[in-house]
Amino acid sequence: MLTAVVIQSGGTVRVELLAGGGESGEEELISPSKCLFEPETEEARTAEKISPEECGPGPSPIMPEMKELAWGAGAFVVFALLMRFFLFPRLKRGMDARYNSIREGHENADAARSSARSEVAQYEAAVASAKADAAKVVDAARATLESERQAKIAEANSRINAKREAALRDAEAARGAVRGQIESAVTDVVTSAVEAATGKRPDASAVSRAVADTMSAGVR
Amino acid sequence: MIALEFPPINEILRWKDLFPGFNKIAIIAVAAALIATIIFLLAGNKDPKQAPKGVRNFAESIVEFIENGIIMQTMGRDGLGWTPFLMSIFTFIYLCNVPGIIPFLQMPATARMALPMFLSLLVWIVFIGTGFKHQGLGYLKSSLFPPGVPKALYILVTPIEFISTFLVRPFSLTVRLFANMLAGHILLVTFALLSEALFQAEGNPGLIPVGVLPLFMLIFLTAFEVLVAFLQAYIFTILTAVYIGGAAHPEH
Numbered sequence: 001m002l003t004a005v006v007i008q009s010g011g012t013v014r015v016e017l018l019a020g021g022g023e024s025g026e027e028e029l030i031s032p033s034k035c036l037f038e039p040e041t042e043e044a045r046t047a048e049k050i051s052p053e054e055c056g057p058g059p060s061p062i063m064p065e066m067k068e069l070a071w072g073a074g075a076f077v078v079f080a081l082l083m084r085f086f087l088f089p090r091l092k093r094g095m096d097a098r099y100n101s102i103r104e105g106h107e108n109a110d111a112a113r114s115s116a117r118s119e120v121a122q123y124e125a126a127v128a129s130a131k132a133d134a135a136k137v138v139d140a141a142r143a144t145l146e147s148e149r150q151a152k153i154a155e156a157n158s159r160i161n162a163k164r165e166a167a168l169r170d171a172e173a174a175r176g177a178v179r180g181q182i183e184s185a186v187t188d189v190v191t192s193a194v195e196a197a198t199g200k201r202p203d204a205s206a207v208s209r210a211v212a213d214t215m216s217a218g219v220r
Numbered sequence: 221m222i223a224l225e226f227p228p229i230n231e232i233l234r235w236k237d238l239f240p241g242f243n244k245i246a247i248i249a250v251a252a253a254l255i256a257t258i259i260f261l262l263a264g265n266k267d268p269k270q271a272p273k274g275v276r277n278f279a280e281s282i283v284e285f286i287e288n289g290i291i292m293q294t295m296g297r298d299g300l301g302w303t304p305f306l307m308s309i310f311t312f313i314y315l316c317n318v319p320g321i322i323p324f325l326q327m328p329a330t331a332r333m334a335l336p337m338f339l340s341l342l343v344w345i346v347f348i349g350t351g352f353k354h355q356g357l358g359y360l361k362s363s364l365f366p367p368g369v370p371k372a373l374y375i376l377v378t379p380i381e382f383i384s385t386f387l388v389r390p391f392s393l394t395v396r397l398f399a400n401m402l403a404g405h406i407l408l409v410t411f412a413l414l415s416e417a418l419f420q421a422e423g424n425p426g427l428i429p430v431g432v433l434p435l436f437m438l439i440f441l442t443a444f445e446v447l448v449a450f451l452q453a454y455i456f457t458i459l460t461a462v463y464i465g466g467a468a469h470p471e472h
Contacts, residue, residue, distance in 0.1 A: 036230065036234060036235075036236060037230065037234075057228070057230065058230040058234060061229045061230055061233050061234075062333050062398075064332070064333040064334035064337050064338075065243075065245075065332070065334055066334075067237070067241040067242065067243060067246060068243065068245040068246060068249070068329075068332055068334035068335065069334040069335075069338055070241075071241075071242065071245070071246035071249050071250060072245070072246070072249040072316075072329065072334055072335040072338055073338045075249045075250045075252065075253035075254075075312075076249070076253060076308070076312050076335075076338070076339065076342075078253060079252075079253035079256055079257055079311075079312060080304070080309075082257055083256075083260065083304045083305075083307060083308045084304040084305065084308075087257065087260035087261060087264060087304075088260070088283075088303065088304040088307065089304075090264035091260060091263055091264050091276075091279055091280070091283065092283065092303075093268070094264065094266075094268025094269075095268065095280055095283065097268055097269065098268050098269055101269065
């Protein structure tokens with residue numbers, strides 16, 4: 001048995017390994033059955049109490065023990081066989097099924113995404129086509145409206161022109177009538193004035209002509 | 221001065237049988253296989269169509285780790301058939317390593333020679349069998365006479381290849397796992413004993429605060445052993461995959 005002796009002197013601690021029992025003094029005696037390994041001598045094996053030093057040293061610590069080999073090998077072989085034929089296939093089947101379902105989900109999502117993209121493209125094309133149609137309809141409506149407006153304007157203008165001409169005719173007629181009345185009145189006044197001044201009634205046709213000439217010159 | 225008694229190595233590695241032929245290592249090995257079986261059984265019972273959570277998520281993470289992190293990196297798609305075998309190895313080794321830091325168990329089953337040796341021999345048989353299955357006797361030729369080497373060098377290369385491929389591989393697999401786990405176990409025992417001895421130093425109360433240092437080291441090493449438990453399981457599994465992949469497809 002090795003004994004490590006730890007010595008503290010001043011601030012340092014020193015460890016020394018000593019062979020033998022060290023300074024522990026008297027060793028306790030034990031029953032041979034308490035030994036980890038059976039004592040080597042028959043005397044020690046049959047004694048009632050022995051020193052722990054008399055217990056057997058046991059086999060080499062690096063030699064494999066048959067019981068450990070047997071139990072370890074048996075436990076591993078059983079576990080490996082269970083793993084090979086039962087545990088792993090069961091676990092792996094579940095993993096594969098889930099991975100496949102995830103992969104399918106991804107593929108479905110990709111398909112849905114590309115389908116949605118093509119539908120969006122179709123929708124956008126339809127919108128563009130509808131916009132073009134609408135623009136054509138708007139242009140046609142605008143052209144129709146413009147032609148109708150032009151027609152209406154032309155119609156209104158012709159109506160205005162007709163009304164203006166009628167009004168001009170009416171005005172001319174009214175003016176002619178007024179002029180005749182004025183000429184007659186002026187002729188009367190001139191005839192009366194000449195008669196009053198000369199005491200002789202002038203020729204009515206000559207007065208009338210002179211008044212007409214004068215008024216014509218004045219109108220111009 | 222305090223005396224710290226290190227128990228003999230057998231005392232920290234061996235236990236009395238619980239009943240004849242069944243000791244703590246056997247318990248751990250059986251429990252590892254049982255726990256792994258229960259985990260995968262429970263995981264398989266969950267509805268696979270639902271998003272995985274809890275134990276199923278854990279089991280599927282292991283599957284994906286083995287498939288994507290080990291097989292696809294070393295063997296390619298053709299190696300996916302080896303997933304159950306590699307998963308068994310990884311899970312079993314990890315669950316045998318972890319008890320090294322679980323209170324009351326505090327012993328990795330792989331810190332004893334039997335389990336690493338059995339697993340390494342199994343891998344050895346499997347990769348040689350795979351080589352012969354895929355290449356027939358050409359496996360020996362491709363293993364012992366690597367292409368592209370000048371013929372004169374085969375005198376040197378062939379014995380080296382024979383020793384490294386057919387003899388050293390199982391030995392190195394065994395020793396790597398066993399020695400790492402054993403060293404970790406001994407380190408934990410050492411620092412635990414040192415902490416205890418310093419905290420209980422009689423007649424020298426000045427040593428008690430010093431006991432905090434190995435205690436912190438013990439905590440750090442315990443956390444480190446979690447990493448080592450995973451790492452050793454991973455290394456063993458990836459080397460197994462490399463050996464099997466190399467035997468099945470020598471061109472890789």
